Amino acid sequence: DTGVSQNPRHKITKRGQNVTFRCDPISEHNRLYWYRQTLGQGPEFLTYFQNEAQLEKSRLLSDRFSAERPKGSFSTLEIQRTEQGDSAMYLCAILDQGTEAFFGQGTRLTVV
Amino acid sequence: KQEVTQIPAALSVPEGENLVLNCSFTDSAIYNLQWFRQDPGKGLTSLLLIQSSQREQTSGRLNASLDKSSGRSTLYIAASQPGDSATYLCAVTGSGGSYIPTFGRGTSLIVHP
Numbered sequence: 174d175t176g177v178s179q180n181p182r183h184k185i186t187k188r189g190q191n192v193t194f195r196c197d198p199i200s201e202h203n204r205l206y207w208y209r210q211t212l213g214q215g216p217e218f219l220t221y222f223q224n225e226a227q228l229e230k231s232r233l234l235s236d237r238f239s240a241e242r243p244k245g246s247f248s249t250l251e252i253q254r255t256e257q258g259d260s261a262m263y264l265c266a267i268l269d270q271g272t273e274a275f276f277g278q279g280t281r282l283t284v285v
Numbered sequence: 286k287q288e289v290t291q292i293p294a295a296l297s298v299p300e301g302e303n304l305v306l307n308c309s310f311t312d313s314a315i316y317n318l319q320w321f322r323q324d325p326g327k328g329l330t331s332l333l334l335i336q337s338s339q340r341e342q343t344s345g346r347l348n349a350s351l352d353k354s355s356g357r358s359t360l361y362i363a364a365s366q367p368g369d370s371a372t373y374l375c376a377v378t379g380s381g382g383s384y385i386p387t388f389g390r391g392t393s394l395i396v397h398p
Contacts, residue, residue: 177328179328204384206385206386208388213390214390215289215291215374215376215388215389215390215391216329216374216376216388217388218385218386218387221383221385228383229383229385262326264328264329266329266386268384272316272317272378272384273317273319273331273334274319274331274376274378274386275331276321276328276329276330276331277328278327278328279327279328281326
């Protein structure tokens with residue numbers, strides 16, 4: 174039990190469609206992070222929240238991507254007008270008080 | 286910008302061998318370093334966390350060391366088992382305040398019986 178639940182686990186979508194992923198920390202954590210991981214690569218930082226405030230975005234996060242964390246609990250990541258290059262594993266992480274990061278099982282997106 | 290490098294990229298060993306996985310980073314101003322394990326198609330499982338003031342951490346057959354000044358960490362796996370087969374990732378968190386872990390590409394380990 175990583176303390177982070179991500180849904181869906183897998184998503185297959187046609188190019189041009191919009192998709193939304195959800196991240197639910199089991200308990201309250203101030204910081205929530207989104208990463209993207211492609212095959213054979215390490216996770217790459219996309220964005221993070223402190224409570225409900227989105228504090229930093231990577232240049233990887235194009236204007237087709239938007240993330241929210243209403244009420245500072247769960248978070249959503251939406252991709253509009255998906256492209257084949259968006260196919261990846263999207264990972265959510267939380268940091269506990271000792272700044273040890275815990276990750277969810279990820280959402281694997283396949284754009285066909 | 287922090288860069289993290291992991292060597293080797295892949296490793297295949299017979300069961301029972303002791304292993305050393307390497308991680309190097311370019312900016313020594315770190316808050317901590319964390320080792321993760323990732324099974325195919327799965328998320329990341331935290332193995333060990335080393336704070337910047339620490340030199341090593343141990344958990345079972347795993348031992349991680351940190352030499353902040355030289356920008357290096359090693360993960361030592363004793364008496365490897367087939368169940369250890371996975372990708373091992375190193376992540377460095379900078380001390381600048383945003384606490385964003387930066388990852389290497391990982392070492393893909395296969396332990397064969």
